[in-house]
Amino acid sequence: MNKSQLIELASSVRNSAYTPYSKFKVGAAVLMKSGKIYTGCNIENAAYPVTICAERVAIFKAISEGEYDFDQLAVVADTDRPVPPCGSCRQVLSEFLHADTFIHTSNLEHDVKTVTMEELLPFSFHASDMNRTKND
Numbered sequence: 001m002n003k004s005q006l007i008e009l010a011s012s013v014r015n016s017a018y019t020p021y022s023k024f025k026v027g028a029a030v031l032m033k034s035g036k037i038y039t040g041c042n043i044e045n046a047a048y049p050v051t052i053c054a055e056r057v058a059i060f061k062a063i064s065e066g067e068y069d070f071d072q073l074a075v076v077a078d079t080d081r082p083v084p085p086c087g088s089c090r091q092v093l094s095e096f097l098h099a100d101t102f103i104h105t106s107n108l109e110h111d112v113k114t115v116t117m118e119e120l121l122p123f124s125f126h127a128s129d130m131n132r133t134k135n136d
């Protein structure tokens with residue numbers, strides 16, 4: 001499974017997106033080190049903030065199967081530039097992806113921008129930061 005195939009898979013699961021409110025469909029596919037793949041699409045809700053993004057669905061599907069060894073992630077939307085993951089997703093991704101893990105963001109024309117987790121969310125908050133408390 002190469003980068004283009006992962007992007008293609010993300011484009012196809014994008015068709016399952018449940019987006020009656022925004023009409024903005026997003027697809028994601030994550031390749032595990034084992035070779036397994038988990039896909040996700042965004043799923044909206046009448047209570048708008050309960051909506052979950054495609055990236056988080058894909059990651060959470062892997063986690064729920066006990067899989068933590070992420071290799072690379074692809075995210076696709078029908079945009080004029082590669083779709084940038086939202087801030088909430090960046091925080092969730094940073095919990096599970098290594099700093100040097102690649103995230104391919106793309107549109108349907110395969111304009112791809114690949115960034116590492118560290119580039120996507122620099123200076124991010126991790127569990128280890130809670131061990132750095134100084135005065136209490």
Ligand SMILES: O=c1ccn([C@H]2C[C@H](O)[C@@H](CO)O2)c(=O)[nH]1
Binds near residue numbers: 025041051054089
């Ligand atoms: O990277 C992104 C950006 C947005 N969305 C979804 C959330 C919502 O359903 C719609 C509009 O924000 O797009 C994603 O799934 N991933």
Ligand SMILES: [Zn+2]
Binds near residue numbers: 087
């Ligand atoms: Zn998001």
